[in-house]
Amino acid sequence: MSLKFAVGVLACLAFCLPFCEAQDYVLNDRDGLGRRFDGIGGLSGGGATSRLLVNYAEPYRSQILDYLFKPNFGASLHILKVEIGGDAQTTDGTEPSHMHYENDENYFRGYEWWLMKEAKKRNPNITLVGLPWAFPGWVGHGTNWPYDFPDITAYYVVSWIIGAKQYHDLDIDYIGIWNERKFNSKYIKLLRYTLDKSGLEQVKIVASDNLWEPISTTIRLDKELSDAIEVIGAHYPGTTTIAEALLTEKPLWASEDYSTFNDDMGGGCWARILNQNYVNGKMTATISWNLIASYYEDLSFGRDGLMTAEEPWSGNYVVESPIWITGIAQSRKAFHNSDRLRYSPPLPAFNVSAQSATFHLKGSFADITSLQVWHSKFDFKTHNSVFFKQLKSLKLSNGSFALDLDVDEVYTLTTITTGQKGVHPTPPPSSPFPKKYKDDFNVRNPPFTEAPDFADQTGVFEYFINLTDSGPHVFTLRQVVTQRPVTWAADADQTISIIGDHNWQNVTVTCDVYIETAKAGGVFIAARVDQGGEAVRKAKGVFFWVYADGTYKVTNDIGLSGTRAGVWHTLSLTVKGQYASGMLNGYPLWKSAVVLQPTNGWAAIGTKTFELAQYDNFAIEAE
Structure with a gap:
């Protein structure tokens, strides 16, 4: 990169060893x-x-x-x-x-x-x-x-x-x-x-x-x-x-x-x-x-x-x-590494100190008479950091200029005069996920195939048009992965998509479900799902399962449900304190399953295996 485009200036990193107090640097493009x-x-x-x-x-x-x-x-x-x-x-x-x-x-x-x-x-x-x-x-x-x-x-x-x-x-x-x-x-x-x-x-x-x-x-x-x-x-x-x-x-x-x-x-x-x-x-x-x-x-x-x-x-x-x-990135100053840096091998030991640096421009750079200066300063004590601030242009004398560089600073010097720091109006204030939420999947979200706010963790849940249904379930959400993928992380054995607020404790989740696998199929709705991502196999929560063989399961409660494949059923799960209750098609299926752990988590939907299943009229009410 030519200096005529951009030059970054840093203390004790790119041009000298740590703890330099004053140093001269020559920048010359004569050899390329x-x-x-x-x-x-x-x-x-x-x-x-x-x-x-x-x-x-x-x-x-x-x-x-x-x-x-x-x-x-x-x-x-x-x-x-x-x-x-x-x-x-x-x-x-x-x-x-x-x-x-x-x-x-x-x-x-x-x-x-x-x-x-x-x-x-x-x-x-x-x-x-x-x-x-x-x-x-x-x-x-x-x-x-x-x-x-x-x-x-x-x-x-x-x-x-x-x-x-x-x-x-x-x-x-x-x-x-x-x-x-x-x-x-x-x-x-x-x-x-x-x-x-x-x-x-x-x-x-x-x-x-x-x-x-x-x-x-x-x-x-x-x-x-x-x-x-x-x-x-x-x-x-x-x-x-x-x-x-x-x-x-x-x-x-x-x-x-x-x-x-x-x-x-x-x-x-x-x-x-x-x-x-x-x-x-x-x-x-x-x-x-x-x-x-x-x-x-x-x-x-x-x-x-x-x-x-x-x-x-x-x-x-x-x-x-x-x-x-x-x-502002063209070249950078050294900083202490964050302890959140993942996967990276240990970085070389480093330290920095304030420095006075003088630069001498040679070759084609020698004709430069002024440079635009952009500056960022990290303030880790008072958190009054300043980023991407344009300073007064720097005048060169016989191709030379000097800078006093402090720690935790970033400078970019450039001949480009069109640089600017973009700004949009302040966005709306932060707020938690709404405590009342509904989606009937009728209003599509083009050009995307996923329903808003659902985050698939194993399997894929996509918008689906059910051309065989002339009733209320033409537009649905469907789990479509039927074979375990060639995995990168440890996918769960069951498909699952989460939604909502991880801090939710007392919540009611309601959804219409449609089992497509006649023999061994099953679906669930869930609350208080505590983990996802690479830890999804370890996820715990309150899962309300119904199966094509006419049974159901929730925590330690197992019984008959009468559910079967090829028929729409409405499930409702309410978790409050240490107890969970469930309804099937508007009627209580059980009243007081005991829930000790976890105490909070997302809502979710999913399937027993990698199988086709549909969902409609999803709703959440949280306290």
Whole structure:
């Protein structure tokens, strides 16, 4: 990157050892400009992390998108990486596949298509990256290993790229292999062949979205593999690179990084990562997991995003410090690392001190006479931090200038005069999930296939038009995954979608249910569900089950219900204090099941196995 575009100035990090008090630095492009800067990005998915964003009403949804993608406004991201949905739990929920079954294709499921289009609308030059975390069960033919059938897996991934262009006019720039799993050289080569055969020579491969090794060594020993891969991507590299990766002479990316609580300490962590990844780690791109914390905060890694938008019902969102750090990001000052940084290996020991720095511009830089100055200052004591503030322009004397740099500061100096800090009107105040909630699924939420506020944790629940029903249940919500996916996390054996407030204690949940599996089918409604995300298998709650064999179960109460498949039934579950009661079709089924744990949690719906089932007229009343 040329100084004529942007220069970041930092104390005791990029240019000298810690504890320097005064130092001179020479910036000279006579011998070239060094590594190409590929950009800063955000990752949507890797666990349904943008799930609640799509439910925001306008103008708030567009305002949020502006802060993420609009150039010269907020983060102004260069890269958007998205999960290729695989119908499986991938951290905070499931994202639907474009091919639930082998003979099924639908390129309008989920919200990643919409998000990519919105990003492109704001920044036509944004780089788009796709990566699978999981795969539908048919891809693995009942195994949990997609590389056993590399031709099928390659076909599945390439179909997603073709669908992006055919149905949404989206050009995918990079494609990954399988998130944080062992790579397979045969598959990577076959994927490259399949891309080329499909006229997608311009789509580049990133591998392996895990560690620097063994992919770096393998590339150096296998020319065909090296030719197939454009970028080596590592996750949470700890701001360092290894010699083997450098020797490949490939671009190196931190293809997933950050994963830190987005308070000011998290913003400082992000600043240090962005700076040191490029300067010390020789990485030309850094992509944040995640793009936006737009999922229920009590799920895994709540608020680990560049900004927060977790209340579509109120319209409230928060532009957190990492947004402004990204916007000012060309080079970064060191900060103490947040203890919320996940997965990352221990970062190198560091410390900083105030410094007086003098810079001497040589080569083509010597003609620069003034620089625009942008400044951020973290205040961890009084929390009066200042972000992305434009200071008076800096005049140069004979190509030189000096700066007094304090700790916990970030500076960007640039010749660009069009920079600005974007602002939208203050969003509505925060409020909890409404205590009275109803959805008959008749009013659709285009272009999305999920009903508002439901967060699928295992399985996929989609809008459905029941053409065989001429009565009141034409428009329903349907669980559609019928085979256990090729998983990334530990999906539950039962499908489940949560909704509401994790703090709810006393609540009534009502829903019409339709069992489609005649022999062994079953469905439930639930309250006080205490866990989701990667811990969904350990979730506890008050589950009201009814089965196709005419029985029911709730906590320790089991009995006859008369329920059967192919018939609509109305379930109602009331939990208050230590007791739960239930009704079936308006009549009490039991009166006082004892509930000791858990004491609070979300409402939920789900099925006994991976099976088809429908839901209608869902309602909640909480105290």
